[in-house]
Amino acid sequence: MAEKSRYDYRVEPxxxxxxxxxxxxxxxxxxxxxxxxxAHGKGFGVDALNADNHSWVLSRMxxxxxxxxxxxxxxxxxxxxxxxxxxxxxxxxxxxDTASGREFGRAVTQWAMIDLQSRSAIDLSWVxxxxxxxxxxxxxxxxxxxxxxxxxxxxxxxxRVVYSDIDFNRHVNTMRYIExxxxxxxxxxxxxxxxxxxxxxxxxxxxxxxxxxVGCEQRxxxxxxxxxxxxxxxxxxxxxxxxxxxxxxxRVALSxxxxxxxxxxxxxxxxxxxxxxxxHRTSIR
Numbered sequence: 001m002a003e004k005s006r007y008d009y010r011v012e013p014x015x016x017x018x019x020x021x022x023x024x025x026x027x028x029x030x031x032x033x034x035x036x037x038x039a040h041g042k043g044f045g046v047d048a049l050n051a052d053n054h055s056w057v058l059s060r061m062x063x064x065x066x067x068x069x070x071x072x073x074x075x076x077x078x079x080x081x082x083x084x085x086x087x088x089x090x091x092x093x094x095x096x097d098t099a100s101g102r103e104f105g106r107a108v109t110q111w112a113m114i115d116l117q118s119r120s121a122i123d124l125s126w127v128x129x130x131x132x133x134x135x136x137x138x139x140x141x142x143x144x145x146x147x148x149x150x151x152x153x154x155x156x157x158x159x160r161v162v163y164s165d166i167d168f169n170r171h172v173n174t175m176r177y178i179e180x181x182x183x184x185x186x187x188x189x190x191x192x193x194x195x196x197x198x199x200x201x202x203x204x205x206x207x208x209x210x211x212x213x214v215g216c217e218q219r220x221x222x223x224x225x226x227x228x229x230x231x232x233x234x235x236x237x238x239x240x241x242x243x244x245x246x247x248x249x250x251r252v253a254l255s256x257x258x259x260x261x262x263x264x265x266x267x268x269x270x271x272x273x274x275x276x277x278x279x280h281r282t283s284i285r
Contacts, residue, residue: 001136007034020071024182057113060199075096088111153226161206170207210229
């Protein structure tokens with residue numbers, strides 16, 4: 001049985017906001033970077049898949065941060081694959097402060113492999129023994145992504161997809177979706193040091209040149225967000241205050257619904273796609 005892989009990071013000046021703490025998007029980027037590095041080292045990274053015109057795409061993501069480390073903090077990201085099915089592979093993460101040994105973050109992500117021409121999903125048995133041999137006998141560190149309800153935006157902003165938004169799969173980068181949604185929040189909420197959870201499901205790819213509508217629905221104790229493209233919802237993110245008996249202080253939950261591969265329109269996935277339609281959330285607690 002395989003073991004967890006561990007990678008070292010440091011919070012650099014470009015990773016922080018004006019509170020000198022790492023931004024949510026920079027920590028999220030470290031998580032996704034770790035996934036890529038680890039898959040590459042084990043022989044089933046994007047470079048290996050691209051040779052056969054395939055690639056990994058992120059389908060769902062749940063992330064929790066108890067706190068955000070300050071500038072120049074050294075931290076470790078541990079990652080492991082706990083299970084996989086016919087179309088989804090579950091990769092997990094923990095983030096730990098190197099000096100104190102305190103775990104301050106964790107994530108559960110689910111990945112699919114697609115054909116880059118048809119943009120449809122491929123059975124994970126195609127990856128072969130390298131992927132199967134990477135399974136670690138350890139449970140996910142937190143709950144899998146949660147459900148998200150529909151959004152009725154009361155305020156909107158438009159964003160035209162530009163070159164800097166696009167990643168190697170030629171669609172909008174995951175962290176850019178999160179940044180677009182978080183930019184709709186008051187600065188005071190974004191800079192408050194409080195536990196946060198994000199639940200994201202990806203439904204539809206957004207590409208260069210498209211105009212996206214970022215919507216925000218304000219409620220008494222919550223805010224819901226949605227990113228849509230061409231009148232179809234691409235990303236949704238609810239923000240609601242939560243309390244947690246295991247952690248002190250008030251928690252705010254942001255739930256986001258993302259667009260990653262609605263282009264997985266292969267017939268076997270059409271029902272699954274419909275079920276996900278209202279499940280895309282990013283929870284900040």
